[in-house]
Amino acid sequence: MVDDWDGSTSENSDVCVVGSGPVGLSLATRLAAQGVRVLLFESGEKASNPLIQSLGNAEIDPAAHDDMAIVTSRQLGGTSNLWGARTLPFDPIDFEDRDWIGVRWPITYTEMASYLPDAVRATASGAPVYVESLGSDQVDRAFAAAEAGFRADVLERWANEQRAQVIHREAIRNDPRLVVCTGMTVTGLRFAENGLVEAVEVRGSKDGAPATVPVRQLVLAAGGIETTRLLLAAQRSAPERFGGSDGPLGRYYQGHVVGEIAEIHFARPDFARAFDFRVDSHGSYVRRRIVASAETQRAARLLNCAFWPVVPKIGHADHHSAILSMIYLIMKVGPVARLLVAEKIRQMNLTPDDSSVWAHLLNLLRGAPAAAVFGVEFLAKRFDRKTRLPGIFVRNSGGRYGLSYHSEQLPNPDSRLTLTADTDRLDLPKLKIDLRFLSQDAELTLRQHVLLENWLREAGLAQLRYHLPEPERVASILSQARHGTHQIGTTRMGFSRRDGVVDRNCTTFDCPNLHLATTAVLPTSGQANPTLTAVALALRLADRLARR
Structure with a gap:
């Protein structure tokens, strides 16, 4: 009580x-x-x-x-x-x-x-099931036929x-x-x-x-x-x-190395269907993620890292999607957006180089009916009493998506919390938080991308298109490292x-x-x-x- x-x-x-x-x-x-x-x-x-x-x-x-x-x-x-x-x-x-x-x-x-x-x-959160056997349809067969270097049968699950x-x-x-x-x-x-x-x-x-x-x-x-x-x-x-x-x-303060340095272009647009949000037989939303097999991690001495496709940068109006522009405009209104998504996610989707609000309004006007239908369906699923839609994944006919990564961070004794000389209103010393990411964190994250790129290409599943040339990628990973x-x-x-x-x-x-x-x-x-x-x-x- x-x-x-x-x-x-x-x-x-x-x-x-x-x-x-x-x-x-x-x-x-x-x-x-x-x-x-x-x-x-x-x-x-x-x-x-x-x-x-x-x-x-x-x-x-x-x-x-x-x-x-x-x-x-x-x-x-x-x-x-x-x-x-x-x-x-x-x-x-x-x-x-x-x-x-x-x-x-x-x-x-x-x-x-x-x-x-x-x-x-x-x-x-449903059931303790985090691996899903790939099915018999064409999409699952394509991923199942790939060599065992990476896996696409791993699930992430959400609480209802x-x-x-x-x-x-x-x-x-x-x-x-x-x-x-x-x-x-x-x-x-x-x-x-x-x-x-x-x-x-x-x-x-x-x-x-x-x-x-x-x-x-x-x-x-x-x-x-x-x-x-x-x-x-x-x-x-x-x-x-x-x-x-x-x-x-x-000491050893860790979070995760997160960000996006490449797009994934699926060989067939319907391959993206494997990464949709859906309610599984255990009654909660799940989504697949791609991870290196344990054997690959040991052989290449990798950090544990997961990948999944995401919608293009919603703030860039050149995606010409009324749905994504509608989502972006909602994200701009903090009090409303926080009713729908975590504040961390809202901030990650707003960047200084976003297009103007007017450009997004133009997209929305051009595709208002589709955006309205999507909005109604999303809200119904988001606030469902039994299952709660955790996010947004809008498929496109070109099969092109951002590739999000979520990587382990190396334990570093210099990444730490210490007390300051100041106190709060109740006289408890305040903290100084010094979260540090190592160049090795970024280098190993990039190595994981290279191995994934080879696996996708050899399996005929997809190709990666990097945002920056190779010499600039480690710096880009470090610049996005914030947790x-x-x-x-x-x-x-x-x-x-x-x-x-x-x-x-x-x-x-x-x-x-x-x-x-x-x-x-x-x-x-x-x-x-x-x-x-x-x-x-x-x-x-x-x-x-x-x-x-």
């Missing part, structure tokens, strides 16, 4: 959870369902509040990192209020000992994957409901073992002489009223950035805590406190009753969005805590 903090609830709680995003709520409701009494603190309220949201402001480089209002959400449901709800797990190869990546996972893929069915239920507070609404409302206190920000951890966390320091997010809340077991699930911030603040009073100032805490919505690596799992903040069970090495449920515990970033894997690990942690 959602409750106002009165100071008495903590006396009967077994586990205190900080953060109500998709990871935190999945863990908290799992614990409550097993009879564990849970007290959950959420900094925000049921609705977004700019005053509370500003508590997460940080020092960033806008050229490398997304605005903090996009990457964090202080509200019941956390960042699930902002995300596109793409849910797919990390791949088996991500858990292998890849010496060219430079870091090992302390758990196996199987240990994580055993929790995927429950993680799918906790995210309302993106907001975690809606998915877990019944437990939040009715389970007496789960008490959710909104508008309360945890600002510090208090440690006992034996090294255990004995209390959290909490303040009212609006009025700043302080409270000290005793805890037995504490789980930080405040998102990758904010969880790291709390641990860095706790390290200030004990510099050797969490591996020390030269240890892994705050922040996937917050990975800064409290990573390891084999000891020298190489990780938490152990294989997501418990901190330095404090046996302090646990982390966040994407930041993932040591590598893979090609997949990190939320589903983090939810699976959180459910695994919940079961361990319940057994205690």
Whole structure:
């Protein structure tokens, strides 16, 4: 139940959870369902509040990192209020000992994957099916006949409901073992002489009223950035805590290398049909993506990377598409566009070299009937109560599309989060975020394009047409490298406190009753969005805590 903090609830709680995003709520409701009494603190309220949201402001480089209002959400449901709800797990190869990546996972893929069915239920995303056998029609046969260097049978899946507070609404409302206190920000951890966390320091997010809340077991699930911030603040009073100032805490900040440096021209226009959004037999939207096989990745020592065709740049009116111009004009109106797509996606589709609004209006006038029909159909699918269309893919008769890539980023100790001398309104030190992309990230992404280009050409499936000549492509990849919505690596799992903040069970090495449920515990970033894997690990942690 959602409750106002009165100071008495903590006396009967077994586990205190900080953060109500998709990871935190999945863990908290799992614990409550097993009879564990849970007290959950959420900094925000049921609705977004700019005053509370500003508590997460940080020092960033806008050229490398997304605005903090996009990457964090202080509200019941956390960042699930902002995300596109793409849910797919990390791949088996991500858990292998890849010496060219430079870091090992302390758990196996199987240990994580055993929790995927429950993680799918906790995210309302259909079924744990992420590979689809290619069918017998002409399009599928063409891809199936290709050599095994790349795969086009890999699925990405979307949640039918993106907001975690809606998915877990019944437990939040009715389970007496789960008490959710909104508008309360945890600002510090208090440690006992034996090294255990004995209390959290909490303040009212609006009025700043302080409270000290005793805890037995504490789980930080405040998102990758904010969880790291709390641990860095706790390290200030004990510099050797969490591996020390030269240890892994705050380092190895990763997202994904994303962008577009080429077009894909299919040999037959109907080949693009393989990459449409569609509802599969398990009841949620899916789409295929192209990835290098595990054998190719090992042989070429690649980063894990996914590709998929996308509509041409919607801001360039020379596509002469009334539908795409209509989409662009909607994207220009922020408050309206945010009802339809994540703000991150909206901003990615607006560039300084876009055509004038008048050019798009001319396209729209020329094809108004088709655009109107598309708009009605899209809205009906987007707001369907059972399945929610996650995006837009408009096929064209020429078979020409942009080629989007979503690549793993190498762990880099100099890509990091640190505290500044400034504090927020509740006296918690602010962060400086220094997200760095290496030239090797771009070089390996380009190498992946070259291998994909050869595979497509030899199979007779498609050709790539690059936007820039070869000498300029690495620089183009680096210039587009900008992230922040996937917050990975800064409290990573390891084999000891020298190489990780938490152990294989997501418990901190330095404090046996302090646990982390966040994407930041993932040591590598893979090609997949990190939320589903983090939810699976959180459910695994919940079961361990319940057994205690």
